[in-house]
Amino acid sequence: MDSINTNVGDQLYAIKMVLDRNIKIEVGRLGECDFQKGSYIYIGSAKRNIGSRINRHVTIEKVKRWHLDYFRPFVTIQHVITFPVHGGECQLKEFLQNELLGEVVVPRFGSSDCKCDSHLIKVKREGSENIYHLREMWLTNRH
Numbered sequence: 001m002d003s004i005n006t007n008v009g010d011q012l013y014a015i016k017m018v019l020d021r022n023i024k025i026e027v028g029r030l031g032e033c034d035f036q037k038g039s040y041i042y043i044g045s046a047k048r049n050i051g052s053r054i055n056r057h058v059t060i061e062k063v064k065r066w067h068l069d070y071f072r073p074f075v076t077i078q079h080v081i082t083f084p085v086h087g088g089e090c091q092l093k094e095f096l097q098n099e100l101l102g103e104v105v106v107p108r109f110g111s112s113d114c115k116c117d118s119h120l121i122k123v124k125r126e127g128s129e130n131i132y133h134l135r136e137m138w139l140t141n142r143h
Protein backbone atom coordinates (compact mmCIF):
# COMPACT_ATOMS: atom_id res chain seq x y z
CA MET A 1 0.00 0.00 0.00
CA ASP A 2 1.18 3.49 -0.84
CA SER A 3 -0.74 5.65 1.61
CA ILE A 4 -3.58 6.06 4.07
CA ASN A 5 -4.77 9.64 4.59
CA THR A 6 -7.20 9.82 7.47
CA ASN A 7 -8.45 13.10 8.85
CA VAL A 8 -9.99 13.53 12.28
CA GLY A 9 -13.76 13.85 12.09
CA ASP A 10 -14.12 12.41 8.58
CA GLN A 11 -16.85 9.82 8.16
CA LEU A 12 -16.45 8.81 4.54
CA TYR A 13 -13.67 6.92 2.85
CA ALA A 14 -12.55 5.91 -0.60
CA ILE A 15 -10.28 2.94 -1.22
CA LYS A 16 -8.33 2.91 -4.45
CA MET A 17 -7.12 -0.50 -5.51
CA VAL A 18 -5.82 -2.35 -8.51
CA LEU A 19 -6.78 -5.73 -9.90
CA ASP A 20 -4.07 -7.15 -12.13
CA ARG A 21 -6.12 -9.80 -13.97
CA ASN A 22 -9.69 -10.58 -14.91
CA ILE A 23 -11.56 -12.64 -12.32
CA LYS A 24 -14.97 -14.16 -11.74
CA ILE A 25 -15.77 -14.58 -8.06
CA GLU A 26 -18.67 -15.15 -5.73
CA VAL A 27 -19.66 -11.94 -3.91
CA GLY A 28 -22.06 -12.93 -1.13
CA ARG A 29 -25.69 -12.57 -2.17
CA LEU A 30 -24.74 -10.91 -5.43
CA GLY A 31 -23.58 -14.30 -6.64
CA GLU A 32 -20.89 -14.68 -9.30
CA CYS A 33 -19.50 -11.39 -10.58
CA ASP A 34 -17.02 -10.56 -13.31
CA PHE A 35 -14.27 -8.05 -12.59
CA GLN A 36 -12.06 -6.78 -15.36
CA LYS A 37 -8.44 -6.03 -14.70
CA GLY A 38 -7.94 -2.36 -13.79
CA SER A 39 -8.24 0.31 -11.11
CA TYR A 40 -11.20 0.47 -8.78
CA ILE A 41 -12.50 2.79 -6.09
CA TYR A 42 -14.80 1.69 -3.33
CA ILE A 43 -16.74 4.32 -1.36
CA GLY A 44 -18.03 3.72 2.15
CA SER A 45 -18.86 5.43 5.42
CA ALA A 46 -18.27 4.84 9.11
CA LYS A 47 -19.96 7.05 11.68
CA ARG A 48 -17.30 6.30 14.24
CA ASN A 49 -13.92 4.59 14.34
CA ILE A 50 -13.22 5.16 10.69
CA GLY A 51 -9.63 4.10 11.35
CA SER A 52 -10.62 0.65 12.52
CA ARG A 53 -13.07 0.27 9.63
CA ILE A 54 -10.26 1.06 7.21
CA ASN A 55 -7.92 -1.37 8.96
CA ARG A 56 -10.59 -4.01 8.64
CA HIS A 57 -10.89 -3.42 4.89
CA VAL A 58 -7.13 -3.61 4.51
CA THR A 59 -6.94 -6.94 6.38
CA ILE A 60 -7.34 -9.95 4.12
CA GLU A 61 -8.06 -12.76 6.58
CA LYS A 62 -11.45 -12.17 8.20
CA VAL A 63 -15.04 -13.35 8.32
CA LYS A 64 -16.69 -12.03 5.17
CA ARG A 65 -19.35 -9.45 5.87
CA TRP A 66 -19.32 -6.71 3.23
CA HIS A 67 -19.18 -7.21 -0.53
CA LEU A 68 -15.72 -5.70 -0.49
CA ASP A 69 -14.50 -8.54 1.74
CA TYR A 70 -14.94 -10.97 -1.18
CA PHE A 71 -13.03 -8.75 -3.60
CA ARG A 72 -10.28 -7.73 -1.18
CA PRO A 73 -8.04 -10.84 -1.45
CA PHE A 74 -7.61 -10.27 -5.20
CA VAL A 75 -6.57 -6.62 -5.20
CA THR A 76 -3.67 -4.47 -4.09
CA ILE A 77 -4.81 -1.44 -2.12
CA GLN A 78 -2.96 1.68 -3.24
CA HIS A 79 -4.53 4.60 -1.40
CA VAL A 80 -7.13 5.11 1.28
CA ILE A 81 -8.51 8.62 1.67
CA THR A 82 -11.10 9.90 4.11
CA PHE A 83 -13.57 12.68 3.33
CA PRO A 84 -15.82 14.88 5.47
CA VAL A 85 -19.42 13.78 5.33
CA HIS A 86 -21.18 16.69 3.52
CA GLY A 87 -23.93 15.07 1.47
CA GLY A 88 -22.98 11.51 2.35
CA GLU A 89 -21.35 8.47 0.82
CA CYS A 90 -23.74 8.28 -2.15
CA GLN A 91 -22.93 11.87 -3.14
CA LEU A 92 -19.23 11.12 -2.72
CA LYS A 93 -19.62 8.16 -5.04
CA GLU A 94 -21.28 10.41 -7.66
CA PHE A 95 -18.60 13.03 -7.22
CA LEU A 96 -15.67 10.62 -7.60
CA GLN A 97 -17.32 8.85 -10.48
CA ASN A 98 -17.73 12.15 -12.35
CA GLU A 99 -14.25 13.44 -11.56
CA LEU A 100 -12.48 10.21 -12.47
CA LEU A 101 -14.73 9.17 -15.37
CA GLY A 102 -15.60 6.06 -13.45
CA GLU A 103 -18.05 3.41 -14.52
CA VAL A 104 -20.09 0.82 -12.72
CA VAL A 105 -19.11 -2.66 -13.78
CA VAL A 106 -20.60 -4.64 -10.89
CA PRO A 107 -24.12 -3.37 -10.13
CA ARG A 108 -25.30 -3.22 -6.50
CA PHE A 109 -21.81 -3.83 -5.10
CA GLY A 110 -21.77 -2.19 -1.66
CA SER A 111 -25.10 -0.47 -2.24
CA SER A 112 -27.57 -2.84 -0.60
CA ASP A 113 -28.68 -0.10 1.80
CA CYS A 114 -29.11 2.77 -0.65
CA LYS A 115 -30.43 3.61 -4.09
CA CYS A 116 -27.06 3.84 -5.85
CA ASP A 117 -26.27 1.57 -8.76
CA SER A 118 -23.05 0.55 -6.96
CA HIS A 119 -20.46 1.79 -4.48
CA LEU A 120 -17.63 0.33 -6.52
CA ILE A 121 -16.47 2.20 -9.59
CA LYS A 122 -13.89 1.25 -12.15
CA VAL A 123 -11.75 4.19 -13.20
CA LYS A 124 -10.21 4.68 -16.60
CA ARG A 125 -6.99 6.17 -15.30
CA GLU A 126 -4.67 3.32 -14.50
CA GLY A 127 -1.62 3.53 -12.33
CA SER A 128 -1.10 4.38 -8.70
CA GLU A 129 -2.06 8.06 -8.90
CA ASN A 130 -3.12 9.38 -5.50
CA ILE A 131 -6.59 10.94 -5.51
CA TYR A 132 -6.02 12.92 -2.32
CA HIS A 133 -6.37 16.22 -4.20
CA LEU A 134 -10.02 15.34 -4.71
CA ARG A 135 -10.61 15.79 -0.99
CA GLU A 136 -9.94 19.52 -1.42
CA MET A 137 -12.37 19.66 -4.33
CA TRP A 138 -14.99 17.81 -2.28
CA LEU A 139 -14.47 20.32 0.55
CA THR A 140 -14.96 23.36 -1.68
CA ASN A 141 -17.79 21.75 -3.64
CA ARG A 142 -20.74 22.08 -1.28
CA HIS A 143 -23.37 19.45 -1.89
Ligand SMILES: [Zn+2]
Nearest residue numbers: 090114115116
Ligand atom coordinates in the same frame (compact mmCIF):
# COMPACT_ATOMS: atom_id res chain seq x y z
ZN1 LIG B 1 -25.27 4.84 -2.26
